[in-house]
Amino acid sequence: MEILVLHDKFELWEMARFNLEGKFHGKVHWVTNYVQAVDHLLEDNAVQLILCQEGIDGTKLLKYLLSVEGKIPYILVLGQGKAASGSQAFPDLVKLGEVTSFKELGEIVDLIERSIESGAIEDRQSDDSFCRIKTELLLKVIPLEADVYIRLSQIKYVKMFRKGRVFGQEDLDKYQGRKKIDYFYLKMEEVAGFIGQFQEKITAMVLTEKGSRFERAITAAAITEVVSELHSQLGFSPEVQKIAKAAVDMTVQSVGKDPQLKEIYSMIRDQAGSYFSFHSIATAHVACALAAKLEWPSESTFYKLSLAAFFHDIHLRGGMLSEIDTLEELQQKSATLSNEDVETFKGHPLAAATMIRNMKEVPPDVDLIVSQHHERPDGTGFPKGLTGHHIAPLAALFIVAHDLVKFTTFAEPEKAGFNQFVRQFRYTKDHTVGTFRKALMAVEFPVDGK
Ligand SMILES: [Fe+2]
Ligand SMILES: [Fe+2]
Incomplete structure (x- = not known):
């Protein structure tokens, strides 16, 4: 269930998220102003309840x-110490009730539960009941033991293929090529089966060493997106970890x-799909090329x-x-980000480093690289503001x-050149x-620059 909270005390977000998301398998979006x-x-358009x-x-x-059309029900959160008014200032809206404070999470949970039972909150499937999979990855897992859906809107999904239907090249051409459908969706409860099948195929691809360097890079890039998606919805389960490791082997x-x-770089740039997956795989290639030039060309590096x-x-x-x-x-x-986005961004280097430390068989230093990837030589980075x-x-x-990957993506190095790179990223002499x-x-x- 998607819940929107309007409340000026953002510090309550973690507590609310922990309680409400755990209880109602949904997402809590927190905003602090109108x-x-x-x-x-x-x-x-998937918000089903507002806490106001x-x-x-x-x-x-x-x-x-x-x-607006389609009234979203709301719960009014009064200030601490204020008596419940019981008033109905907006009779045309669906008010589920009042609570005295946001700290009364027990009361809020009871109210939501009662409202679901009475049908006042529509218990429809939210986006989180589906997992997004890139079309060409789906093709690698055929026949698939799951129904396959496409998404029409944020809350509407239509079943395209039934379990066991062989999804082939023809379908890929039809849906990805002509209809421009880059992603299909699986029900979360069926994702485990997909993960198992997918992991076997990917591991086999790594072992047989079939395919060109380029094909491997593109497959690994597509897997980055799936792993990020699975991780956010299912956590970092042992199967997801195996897929991630196979993708890293494929990258190496x-x-x-x-x-x-x-x-390889321009080919990846043209075909990797999203910036997210491109920049992960391209950073791996550029970093390894730099390591080779610095004469650290070992396979372990x-x-x-x-x-x-x-993982970064x-x-x-x-x-x-x-x-x-x-x-x-x-x-x-x-202005375009929610408080939740800002907190996620600020915390992502340490969150990823902690995740890596909890993984088995990961060599030392990887968590350090990840935790420091937004530090800057002049000390303006985060989370610690370390200097060079x-x-x-x-x-x-x-x-x-x-x-370098960012620069070649957004600044057209063909025109910009090395000096602009140094200036843009503030590689000052002292630091x-x-x-x-x-x-x-x-x-x-990696592409021709000045
Ligand atoms: Fe990054
Ligand atoms: Fe980052």
Whole structure:
């Protein structure tokens, strides 16, 4: 169930999320003012319940709800110490009840449960009951033991294929080529079967070493998206971990013993799909190419860098957050982001590092690379604001590679050139020390630059 909360105390979000998402298998979006609330409603038509704080912004939101079709039920959250008014200021809206404070989560949960039972809240499937899979990945798992859906709107899914239907090249051409359907959807309860089948196929692909370097890179890129999706909905289960590791092995295979960056980079850029998946796989290739130039061409270094590239943004779920790199950019885009997005972004390096530390058989340093991937040599990065001297060598190399991928994606290096790269990412002389300096000297644009 999707719940929108309008309340000025964002610090209560974690507690609410823990209780309500756990209880109702949904998503809690938290906004602190009227403008953010309306923005969210305009962009997401799946909200099924609103928890609205009494006050000026709350009244504006309720007035706004009067003007839209399809009334979303709401619960009024009074201020601490205020008596329940029982009033019905907006008789045309569906008010489920009043609670005295947001801290009374037990009361809120009871109210929601009663409202579902009485039918006042429509218990429809939300987006979280489905898992999005890239069309060409689905093709690798045929015949599939699950029904396959397409999405018509945020809450409407239509079944396209029944269990066991062989989904073939012809279907891919028809749906991806002509109808431009890049993703299909599986019901979450059937995803386990898909994961099992998928993991076997991917592991077999790694073992047989079939396919070109390029094909391996593209498959690994597509798997990045699926793993991010599965991780956000199911957690990092052992099966999802196996898929992730197979994708990393595939990435290392596609890099090879001696990285051929120029050959492969443009092809990945043209075909990897989303920026999220492209930038993960491209960062792996660029980082390995830089490592080779710095004369660290060992397979274990390539493996560490590829693992870090695969996992570093896994918590960002493939959205526009993965295009943001600095706190400054985060601030510039804050008007379009929810508080939840901002917190997710700020926490993602440490969240990914913790996840990696909990995985079995991961070599040392990978968690460090991931936790430091948004630090900057001049100390303006996060989460710790380390300066160049204090950033680990492999993390420094990774940061330069990550910047280079961003630069070649957005700045057209064909026109921009190396000096602009140095200026844009503030590689100032005083701070660009140690590995930062060496990596910068080794930079070669993977596409032709000046
Ligand atoms: Fe990234
Ligand atoms: Fe990141």
